[in-house]
Amino acid sequence: MRSRLSTLFDALLPVLATLAALAVGAVMLLFLKVNPIEAYAALLNGAFGSFNSFAETLVKATPLLLVALGICISFRGDVINIGGEGQMIVGAILATWVGLT
The missing domain is CATH 1.10.287 (Helix Hairpins)
Structure with missing residues (x-):
């Protein structure tokens, strides 16, 4: 019970x-x-x-889900990772730099 x-x-x-x-x-x-x-x-x-708004929701949620997945993997390996947000920002900056050069 x-x-x-x-x-x-x-x-x-x-x-x-x-x-x-x-x-x-x-x-x-x-x-x-x-x-x-x-x-x-x-x-x-x-x-x-609508379908378009749902698709846009998925597009905007995908990077956050990938960051969460990465943090889950590090926690599963008993490694403390508190930099998910910063890693996402640096990744966005570098992706923009690569796209512009």
Whole structure:
């Protein structure tokens, strides 16, 4: 019984964390006198409203996913890597330099 509750809790924890983040965001939006439902609808429509917007979301998420994958690999090898963001910026600068020369 204990194992089943632990598994259920592990499965529900990300959902509860997401709902808590949305609730905190809604409170902040209310302080700004913005309707949170309209704001979240615009967010979802902008990211997933059409095929082109979904494709653009994937294009913009790909570098972040690759950085996360690299950090996961280093953590799996017991190597601490806290420079993912800087590595992405340097990679973008060097890619721009290569593209321009």
